[in-house]
Amino acid sequence: MLNILQEIFAYLRPWIPHLVIGIAIHLLFLKKFYNNHIQPKFFSWFYPFLANYHVTCREIKRKHFESMKDHKSVDPELRKKGGLRILEIGPGPGYNFEFYPPNSELTAVEVNPFFEEQFFKQQVDHPHIKMNRFVVGFAEKMKDVPDNSVDIVVSTMVLCSVRSIEEALKEIHRILAPGGKYYFWEHVLDSEDFWARLGQNLASYLYYDIIFGCQLNRKSGDIVKANKAGFSKIEHERFRTPPEKGYEYLSYFHSAHAKGIATK
Numbered sequence: 001m002l003n004i005l006q007e008i009f010a011y012l013r014p015w016i017p018h019l020v021i022g023i024a025i026h027l028l029f030l031k032k033f034y035n036n037h038i039q040p041k042f043f044s045w046f047y048p049f050l051a052n053y054h055v056t057c058r059e060i061k062r063k064h065f066e067s068m069k070d071h072k073s074v075d076p077e078l079r080k081k082g083g084l085r086i087l088e089i090g091p092g093p094g095y096n097f098e099f100y101p102p103n104s105e106l107t108a109v110e111v112n113p114f115f116e117e118q119f120f121k122q123q124v125d126h127p128h129i130k131m132n133r134f135v136v137g138f139a140e141k142m143k144d145v146p147d148n149s150v151d152i153v154v155s156t157m158v159l160c161s162v163r164s165i166e167e168a169l170k171e172i173h174r175i176l177a178p179g180g181k182y183y184f185w186e187h188v189l190d191s192e193d194f195w196a197r198l199g200q201n202l203a204s205y206l207y208y209d210i211i212f213g214c215q216l217n218r219k220s221g222d223i224v225k226a227n228k229a230g231f232s233k234i235e236h237e238r239f240r241t242p243p244e245k246g247y248e249y250l251s252y253f254h255s256a257h258a259k260g261i262a263t264k
């Protein structure tokens with residue numbers, strides 16, 4: 001019991017200003033103002049404190065993205081160099097960039113403008129790819145991205161936050177070139193463990209409204225699997241992420257995941 005309390009305190013420590021200000025503003029009925037202006041700034045600042053998750057999942061993610069290197073770009077110049085036109089939705093600080101094939105060109109569609117600076121700064125640590133464009137916008141309405149123009153779309157831990165998974169999938173399908181692939185990776189509602197599911201349902205208010213803008217208890221993987229959105233093939237797999245060092249109990253609550261690849 002003491003261990004779990006220690007973990008909760010260590011986990012929440014970087015979020016304390018965010019939580020206190022968020023709850024106070026919500027109590028003052030300024031929810032919309034908080035969610036539009038304050039939450040995104042806080043989020044871009046403290047999300048890098050959670051890099052532990054990415055360190056824990058790095059090798060599983062590497063495997064997930066491995067098949068990307070065999071994909072051929074529709075752009076003849078990029079194809080010669082083995083690169084791809086990749087569009088990542090909601091990259092945040094850019095934990096997936098290391099997995100992209102050399103010579104690829106990357107566009108980000110990200111709703112949080114405070115990540116733009118971090119996106120272009122990531123160029124220094126990822127010289128193997130080109131940070132091409134940062135579009136501030138919603139996955140559900142990528143009007144600045146032409147039809148059939150992208151080889152690969154990636155989203156990791158984003159479908160828990162979008163307003164409509166169905167609309168996002170339609171848009172992803174629209175912008176992908178024929179044969180293009182959508183790689184997804186999401187934490188999902190734990191359908192196996194009652195206590196984890198209860199914890200997810202209870203924590204969802206804090207996660208969604210105050211901290212991340214993310215629904216901890218969404219069935220994102222199942223929705224992608226069920227909603228074909230015109231894709232010719234959807235590979236879908238449920239799995240559990242390994243325990244995070246120092247947060248063995250807490251990380252269990254969001255260890256239920258789904259990943260897969262949808263082909264246009």
Ligand SMILES: C[S@@+](CC[C@H](N)C(=O)[O-])C[C@H]1O[C@@H](n2cnc3c(N)ncnc32)[C@H](O)[C@@H]1O
Nearest residue numbers: 090091092110111112138139156157158161162
């Ligand atoms: C939990 S973070 C995940 C960041 C990163 N993909 C990762 O795996 O660490 C969710 C990200 O999705 C972005 N996001 C949320 N809703 C979005 C939407 N409708 N369209 C585009 N990006 C969105 C957020 O701003 C945030 O950067």
